[in-house]
Amino acid sequence: MKIHPKFILMAHKVLFITCLSIAATSIQAGEDYSHFLRPAEVPQPDNNRITTARVELGKMLFFDPRLSGSNWISCGTCHNPALGWSDGLPTAVGHGMGVLERATPTILNTAYQPLQLWDGRARTLEQQALGPLKATGEMNQDLDEVIRELSVLKGYRDAFEDAYPGEGITKETLAKALATYERTIVSTEAPFDRWVKGETHAMSKTAQKGFEVFLNKGRCVLCHSGFNFTDNGFHNLGLKGDHDPGRYGIRKIKILKGAFKTPTLRDVELTAPYMHNGMYKTLKEVIDHYDRGGDTKDNLDPNMQPLHLNPSEKASLVSFLKSLTGEPAPVTLPRLPIE
């Protein structure tokens, strides 16, 4: 049988396009995705290096409700290690059970972030640490008062002296100790990391397909990049009914109206509900939002566009996101000074 030359040419074209398509989107265990692995060294400032004494003091302070004006709310109340260092609520609940406007962000891997909080208004963990204590809607504490309260407790006097010899109990050492403890709250190895290191079966085939969608058709990696899966940038995602100015409150640049910091995706399975206002309960709802290209188009981030993902691709993305959940890191609670 003689095959028509046009048919052969067409078959070649189909084969070529198929190969190109596979080459463009395929991922393989063992390929170099090492930039997605967490750097072993945690960034720390020269004037507040991590020491055991500082971590122990920071942990005591972090879980001590006496840091709040009501003596009832600790940092750990909202940043609960059992809830992915968040609180499981759509938006935070603060002093007097008041409901706040923004979700409690996880503090996982904040040591690696150049700007803190949803709107990036704090540059360092030291700058950020005292903000929630002072905020009337959050912990409603008078800083001078809390310094006096801590200073009468021998346990704290000793712990501060061990951590910061000769510096005393001050707002500065309080902030430094809290920041030091936060620098120890880092992500642990997840199935995705083991797969990146070459453990072929560490991540399911579905999750691997999800990673492929994440890198390509889903466009997720444009903002959720690097080991912490964030560009440390600010984007307006077009959330329906949301009027929070976000980053625009800090920088009066048009694109920043309604823009919020890209959160990490490490342990994202554990930090529902999602978005800065907690409006989505599940990862599927979040993916559906991105698939629509956002809802409110006014000042929408230019990277947002409809994705046309099929149900299988969406499910694989969820599977991939769950592969970013690290091994549980045991947290031991401190014994707090009572005298």
Place this chain on the structure above:
Amino acid sequence: MHKPLTQKRLHAAIIVTAILAAATAQAAEVTVNQHDKAFVVEGNKIETITINVGDTLRFKNDDPFFHNIFSLSDLKTFDLGSFPKGKSKTVTFDRAGMAEVECAIHPEMYIEVTVK
């Protein structure tokens, strides 16, 4: 005898053109690329740049996502808006001083522009 008015205007126009031509000849344009969320000139990441009064910076996006370059400095306030890969926008600095230039979307991208 006075020169005719039209001749005076012609002389003035020639002088102004000459001045503008001289200024244009001296002014330079420097391309500052945005690459891997950093400001890059001729392949090197920069955190500062020094230019002369009248020079222009062309900000060119090489990344596969949008950037939005701006400055709120007293020397020069501008917002170039967001632009995608392959596109560029220019700013001319017409006074001496220092301006802080950032990307609004990626605030880690920051340079100090000194204008002499």
